[in-house]
Amino acid sequence: MVTAEFRFYGETIMAYTVKKVEVWAGDILNRPGTLARVLESLSNAGAQLEFMIARRVNPDTSRVFLAPLKGTKQQRAAADVGVVRAAGLHALRIDGPDRPGLGAHITRALADKGINIRGASAASLGKKLVVYLAFETPEAVTQAASVLRKAL
Secondary structure: EEEEEEEEOOEEEEEEEEEEEEEEEEEEEEEHHHHHHHHHHHHOOOOOEEEEEEEEEEEEEEEEEEEEOOOOHHHHHHOOOOEEOOOOEEEEEEEEEEOOOHHHHHHHHHHHHHOOHHHHHHHHOEEEEEEEEOOOOOHHHHHHHHHHHHHH
């Protein structure tokens, strides 16, 4: 985990945290209640999700992506509902203050270093921004974290 802070006369005016995260994924039936059952199972195991995306793959199947899952109990509950570590998906979580153009700044910094983003998700709530970026390899995640520490 890397935190970048900017100080102005000793006062922190911006701070961004960049950390590697493990994403979990699973294909589920595209039916009412299926996603609710997955989330209920994880909640009953003590999971407090920070990230969840569910998308339709075809008329019968949806794919769900989740993070984080911690400990054996949560991971066992995930396996019971068909959710596993997302193979080949390596991710970073960036959080900090939102500001206009931040997404463009982040993606340009990575592009200028030749780092390809496999997937991206971002949300802003009030003045806070959380971004998840996915990459093809663990090396790309490490390189992206270094680039973003400097860029932010």
